[in-house]
Amino acid sequence: MKVRVGIEGFSLDSAHYTLSSPKDDQLHGHTYNIDVEVEGPVDENSGFVVDFNVLREVVKEVVKEWDHKFIVPKRDIPKIKVESPFRLEIKEIDHPFPTVEYIGLEIAKSAHRRLGEKFKVIVKIYEGKDSYALIEYP
Numbered sequence: 105m106k107v108r109v110g111i112e113g114f115s116l117d118s119a120h121y122t123l124s125s126p127k128d129d130q131l132h133g134h135t136y137n138i139d140v141e142v143e144g145p146v147d148e149n150s151g152f153v154v155d156f157n158v159l160r161e162v163v164k165e166v167v168k169e170w171d172h173k174f175i176v177p178k179r180d181i182p183k184i185k186v187e188s189p190f191r192l193e194i195k196e197i198d199h200p201f202p203t204v205e206y207i208g209l210e211i212a213k214s215a216h217r218r219l220g221e222k223f224k225v226i227v228k229i230y231e232g233k234d235s236y237a238l239i240e241y242p
Contacts, residue, residue: 108226109153110141111160116171118195120202131174136207137230138167140215142223154223166214170195175202204231205239212241 115137122128140163144153173195176184186192199206208229216225230236 105145106143107146107153108141108143109156109159110139110226111156111163112139114138114140114163114167116167118170118173118175118207120175120207122201122203124201124203134204134231136170136204138163138208138211139228140211141226141228142215142219143226144223154219159219162215162218165218166211169214170207170211175207177202203237204229204235205237208237208239209241212239216241 119133208227212225212227227239
């Protein structure tokens with residue numbers, strides 16, 4: 105028997121640009137809202153698929169890596185030059201575009217690794233209030 109359990113209500117704020125979309129090729133930011141589910145067997149010793157406390161900590165750690173970052177495709181890193189009095193943290197993404205689809209995929213992959221690669225991880229990530237991607241990994 106496989107069961108899905110989930111936690112909701114995580115968010116992060118980051119900036120990106122999407123050169124594949126003429127309306128979004130300018131640097132801009134989003135609040136991404138994130139819900140995470142994991143699917144797996146119920147452990148007979150604990151009665152859990154995964155302890156919600158463990159899952160919550162894993163998701164917090166993953167989200168923190170993306171929060172308040174400038175998300176840039178690896179191929180564009182050499183082209184980015186910013187000089188300023190403020191701190192700028194770049195989150196490199198090894199995909200052609202920093203879209204919600206790829207950001208969600210990377211969040212799902214990271215959670216999957218941190219959970220010992222024992223579960224399917226499902227991430228629902230909203231870019232704003234009404235647009236989202238749903239990623240199942242692996």
